[in-house]
Amino acid sequence: xxxxxxxxxxxxxxxxxxxxxxxxxxxxxxxxxxxxxxxxxxxxxxxxxxxxxxxxxxxxxxxxxxxxxxxxxxxxxxxxxxxxxxxxxxxxxxxxxxxxxxxxxxxxxxxxxxxxxxxxxxxxxxxxxxxxxxxxxxxxxxxxxxxxxxxxxxxxxxxxxxxxxxxxxxxxxxxxxxxxxxxxxxxxxxxxxxxxxxxxxxxxxxxxxxxxxxxxxxxxxxxxxxxxxxxxxxxxxxxxxxxxxxxxxxxxxxxxxxxxxxxxxxxxxxxxxxxxxxxxxxxxxxxxxxxxx
Amino acid sequence: xxxxxxxxxxxxxxxxxxxxxxxxxxxxxxxxxxxxxxxxxxxxxxxxxxxxxxxxxxxxxxxxxxxxxxxxxxxxxxxxxxxxxxxxxxxxxxxxxxxxxxxxxxxxxxxxxxxxxxxxxxxxxxxxxxxxxxxxxxxxxxxxxxxxxxxxxxxxxxxxxxxxxxxxxxxxxxxxxxxxxxxxxxxxxxxxxxxxxxxxxxxxxxxxxxxxxxxxxxxxxxxxxxxxxxxxxxxxxxxxxxxxxxxxxxxxxxxxxxxxxxxxxxxxxxxxxxxxxxxxxxxxxxxxxxxxxxxxxxxxxxxxxxxxxxxxxxxxxxxxxxxxxxxxxxxxxxxxxxxxxxxxxxxxxxxxxxxxxxxxxxxxxxxxxxxxxxxxxxxxxxxxxxxxxxxxxxxxxxxxxxxxxxxxxxxxxx
Numbered sequence: 001x002x003x004x005x006x007x008x009x010x011x012x013x014x015x016x017x018x019x020x021x022x023x024x025x026x027x028x029x030x031x032x033x034x035x036x037x038x039x040x041x042x043x044x045x046x047x048x049x050x051x052x053x054x055x056x057x058x059x060x061x062x063x064x065x066x067x068x069x070x071x072x073x074x075x076x077x078x079x080x081x082x083x084x085x086x087x088x089x090x091x092x093x094x095x096x097x098x099x100x101x102x103x104x105x106x107x108x109x110x111x112x113x114x115x116x117x118x119x120x121x122x123x124x125x126x127x128x129x130x131x132x133x134x135x136x137x138x139x140x141x142x143x144x145x146x147x148x149x150x151x152x153x154x155x156x157x158x159x160x161x162x163x164x165x166x167x168x169x170x171x172x173x174x175x176x177x178x179x180x181x182x183x184x185x186x187x188x189x190x191x192x193x194x195x196x197x198x199x200x201x202x203x204x205x206x207x208x209x210x211x212x213x214x215x216x217x218x219x220x221x222x223x224x225x226x227x228x229x230x231x232x233x234x235x236x237x238x239x240x241x242x243x244x245x246x247x248x249x250x251x252x253x254x255x256x257x258x259x260x261x262x263x264x265x266x267x268x269x270x271x272x273x274x275x276x277x278x279x280x281x282x283x284x285x286x287x288x289x290x291x292x293x
Numbered sequence: 294x295x296x297x298x299x300x301x302x303x304x305x306x307x308x309x310x311x312x313x314x315x316x317x318x319x320x321x322x323x324x325x326x327x328x329x330x331x332x333x334x335x336x337x338x339x340x341x342x343x344x345x346x347x348x349x350x351x352x353x354x355x356x357x358x359x360x361x362x363x364x365x366x367x368x369x370x371x372x373x374x375x376x377x378x379x380x381x382x383x384x385x386x387x388x389x390x391x392x393x394x395x396x397x398x399x400x401x402x403x404x405x406x407x408x409x410x411x412x413x414x415x416x417x418x419x420x421x422x423x424x425x426x427x428x429x430x431x432x433x434x435x436x437x438x439x440x441x442x443x444x445x446x447x448x449x450x451x452x453x454x455x456x457x458x459x460x461x462x463x464x465x466x467x468x469x470x471x472x473x474x475x476x477x478x479x480x481x482x483x484x485x486x487x488x489x490x491x492x493x494x495x496x497x498x499x500x501x502x503x504x505x506x507x508x509x510x511x512x513x514x515x516x517x518x519x520x521x522x523x524x525x526x527x528x529x530x531x532x533x534x535x536x537x538x539x540x541x542x543x544x545x546x547x548x549x550x551x552x553x554x555x556x557x558x559x560x561x562x563x564x565x566x567x568x569x570x571x572x573x574x575x576x577x578x579x580x581x582x583x584x585x586x587x588x589x590x591x592x593x594x595x596x597x598x599x600x601x602x603x604x605x606x607x608x609x610x611x612x613x614x615x616x617x618x619x620x621x622x623x624x625x626x627x628x629x630x631x632x633x634x635x636x637x638x639x640x641x642x643x644x645x646x647x648x649x650x651x652x653x654x655x656x657x658x659x660x661x662x663x664x665x666x667x668x669x670x671x672x673x674x675x676x677x678x679x680x681x682x683x684x685x686x687x688x689x690x691x692x693x694x695x696x697x698x699x700x701x702x703x704x705x706x707x
Contacts, residue, residue, distance in 0.1 A: 041670065042367055042389035056705075061698070062679055128536030149480075149538045151686055237480060238538035239686035240679060251675075255360035257389065258672040258707075 029270060036263035044259055053264035063265065066243045069155050073244070074223040076156065080163035081219050082212070085170025090200055092171070093178045103175070106168040114165070118232025121161040122148065148234065151241040158230055158242055165229075166222070170215045177208030213284070224273055245269050320349035320609055322377040324596075325369075327362035329355050330543075332565040336630035343622045344613065352377075366599070370395050375599035377606060378613055383420050383431060383593045384666035390597065396428045397598040402611045403427035408618065411636045414661050416591055429595040430617045433632035436590040436651055437560040437664065438491045441546065441567070442579040446473050446555040457583050458492050458525060461556065465532040468555045475532035477554035479540040485685050486678035488558045490665060492529070493522045495584030499662045507668045509703050519699075523684065523692045530685060538686070549578070558583075560592065564631050564647055573645075580647035582654075588662035589654040593632060673707040 004011070039049045057063050088106055092099055109117065124130050125148040135143035147157040181204055189199045205212070227246040230236060236243040245265060252262035322344065328337045334355075341351040354376065356362040363386060366379040370390065381387045390396050403409070408427060412418050421429040440455070447454050450471035455461035465475040478484060494502050497518055504513040534554075537545075546566040548554035557563065567578050574580065582588070596617060598610040616622055620639050627634045628643045633651055641652055654660045666674045680702065684695045 041672070042387075043371060043393050043395070045393065061683075122539070126536055128534060146535060149535050154538075235481065235539050237482075237682070237686070239683040240482075241686065252672075254364035256671050256675045257386065258670075261672070 029267075032263045032270075033267050036260060036267050038260050040259035040263070042257040042259070049260070053260045054268070056261060057264050057268065062240050062243060063245075063248060065240055066245045066248045069242060070223065070226075070244050072155050073159055073162070073226060074220070076159040077162045077166065077223060078216065078219050080159065081166040081170045082215060084163060084167040085215065086174050086205075088167065088171040089174035089178055092175060103172070106171050108168065109165040110169040112165065114229040115232045117161055117165045118229045121157070121164070122233050125157055149238055151238050154234055154238060154242045158233055161233055162226070162229055166219060170219070173211050173215050174208065177211035178204065181207060224269070320344075320347070320612070321352065322349055322609055322613055323352040323354055324378045324380075325354045325356060325362055325366050325376045326380040327356055327359045328380075329357050330565075331569065332629065332631065336626055339622065339625040339629055340617065343616055343619070343625075347612065347616060349609070349612075370599050373602075375601055377601075377610060378596045378598050381429070381595050381597055382666065383417065383434075383591060383595055384664075385668070385670050386666075387429065387595075387597050388423075388670075390599070391423045391428050395599055397600050397607055397610050398426045398428060399430065399598065399611065399614045400426040402615050406615060406618070411638065412618070413635065413637050414591065414655060414658065416661060416663060416667075417635055420667070421595065429597045430614045431593065431595045431635040432617055432623075433627050433630055434591060434593040434635060434651075434655065435560055435562055435632050437487055437592055438494060438582055438588060438590050438662070439559060439561055439563070439647075440491075440581045440583050441549055441557045441559055441563050442581060443549045443552055443555055444577060444579055446471075446552055449473075450555070454579060454581065455556075455583070456581060457585065458495055458529070461583075462525070462528050462532075465555075469532065473552075474534045474548065474554040475556065476529060477545040477548040477557040478533045478537045479542045479545040480533075480537035480682075480686070481539065481541075482675070482678040482682040484542055484545075484559075485682045486665075486674070487560065488529070489522075489526055489681045490590075491558050491583065492526050493519075494588060494590075494662060495582075496522050496525065498584075498586055499588050503663065505703070506665045507663070511700060511703060514700060514703060515696075520692050520696060523695055526681075526685070527692070530688075560590075561647070561651060562631065564645070568631070568645075574648075575646040580650065582650070586660075587654055588660055589651055590662045590664050591667065592664060593635075670707060673702065673705075676702045676705070676707060 035044050035046075036053055037048050037050060038045060039047050039052070092102055092106075096102070125145060127133065127146045127149060130145070132143060132145040135145075147153040147160075185203070185207075186199075189203060194203075225246055226244055227250065230242055230244060230247060234242045236247050246269070249262050249265045249269065252258040252265065256262075324337075324340075326337055328334060337353070337355075341353065344351045354365075356365055359380075359382065362379075363381060366376060366381075367390070369375050375395075387396070403426075409418055412431065417431040417434075421427050421431060440461070442454055444454070446468065450464075450468040450473060452464035452467050453460075455464060461475075468475040478488065490502075501513060501518070504510040505519075542559060542563070543566055545554075545557050546559060546563045549557045550567055550570045550572060561580075564574070564580070567574070572578050596614070598614065601607065601610075618636070620636065623634045623636060624640045627639070627641075631648065633648070633655060634641065637656070641648075644652060665677065669677075677699065680695060680698045684690050
């Protein structure tokens, strides 16, 4: 009873949020699961077909490609953003001239919508009128940049565009962390005579761990729901070489009028996210709390 | 006390969204469609004008992209706020809506006005009729099976204009040598699928295509001709520039209009792009239906009228349906749209040379060709397109592997 009445006002004000989360999130998950067992086409209908939609999903070559892509994209995008973001932060941290100018430039891409980023890179990377075409006009005939139209490389072109947009944001987070480091630590590090790169990598980086974790969480959330960038950049092509699970779901929802399949795919997406996040969340929020006590 | 009010306030903020009640005007009609380009807007405004002349109010909800527009319509129907009328294609896209009882039957006005007597070709009646009742209004016919040819490029390359896809493959290397892109293509699955259907139907003929798409006849699929079609389709690939993936259809048409490319395989809506650029049919550009036997594919648009809880809306919907098939409105609309009307007693004197070809063909019942999406669900057609698109983009995707995958779709029961 004490737990219920403590901070009653704040609990009551949180109530709408709790109700919305429960009904919208949990409710929708249950709803999706129920309808993933049906043969719904354009409109949800309760004609049960068992796990047939899941069977079809796992047999689909396109779904395989989508899952593979999300792993490539997730890996390259996360690592790329962290490494480049951290490097930029370290470079800006060197008390350079015009720091705010550089900070603005690096953060600018993040202020853009993914659709704009996608379109810009689509034009830059297009072999018939983009960078490759310009280089040819300038006389560099050997220059080749056909990533966007190459089935094997197109997903990496997507990664480049995404890292270009996301790295600046990570940089700002990391920079905030770096600025929070006490001057005395730097002084003692230089007294010990430790080279700068080692101090950054082995002393400072562990100290800004919360910033790193925050960055990873924010980036990872972006990975799973990546949709608009790819839609603007490649529309999932060439063929379906850059399609992702989110695109697969949206396609089946709207243009393909195949609701059952879309629900099945989204349930699988949900389960995989839970599988990846649960152990980590357990460690981060529960296990470590215990440790701290 | 202050605390109490703050609690009350937080509680009520989320609840304070009010349901603005809609002011129901006289003959107010909201129409969802995806006609947003210049020529298309001109066409839909013919409907709007006719509606206003009847004393109605036209609320235009234009949404870019057929998928998005149809998605919005379905969501609005499920959400209980249906539009008065909504656009779909001549296809199976809206069958589910009929089966779930979401659409208004138009039988009253259809039998009163004798739609079955004047709607032509009768295949259109088939599309709209479910259990003896009309559920949609066909408004126009667009056909997909055209080769759009830039005459000047063929002259410069010094090669004859093709009559079949095979003719084209024979002369394409010379066009390439002359410094032109032989074939303009937008590398999106629907365009790749359209091109495949044109290659297949012009090579195999409509009766054979019907065996595949309508009857799902595996024996006909495996009789050795399909491999040939796939090989022809792959041969075409050599003549497409590498910038194709993701290109829009009208950008590909622009390549032909500007004389960068020799030819595009596209539906008759491409004519509009030539017209806007001030090009003249049969003079600057040519339109050819490939194949020894000429077919005209029966594509186009329909309007459906979702059921509404308000009984007044039904009356409005029936009036609008009647307006859309009116011969004068049909003439105005289709001349602006560049499509064929859905009845024969319409003044088509404004039609250009290419459109005349289509008009003549469609009057021969044996030349009318039905398409994949007339017989199959969007789930089927898009699964089919996926394979065709992969086949075009992945040179390692062998003909026999594609055959196996296509057969799997054919027998999937989607």
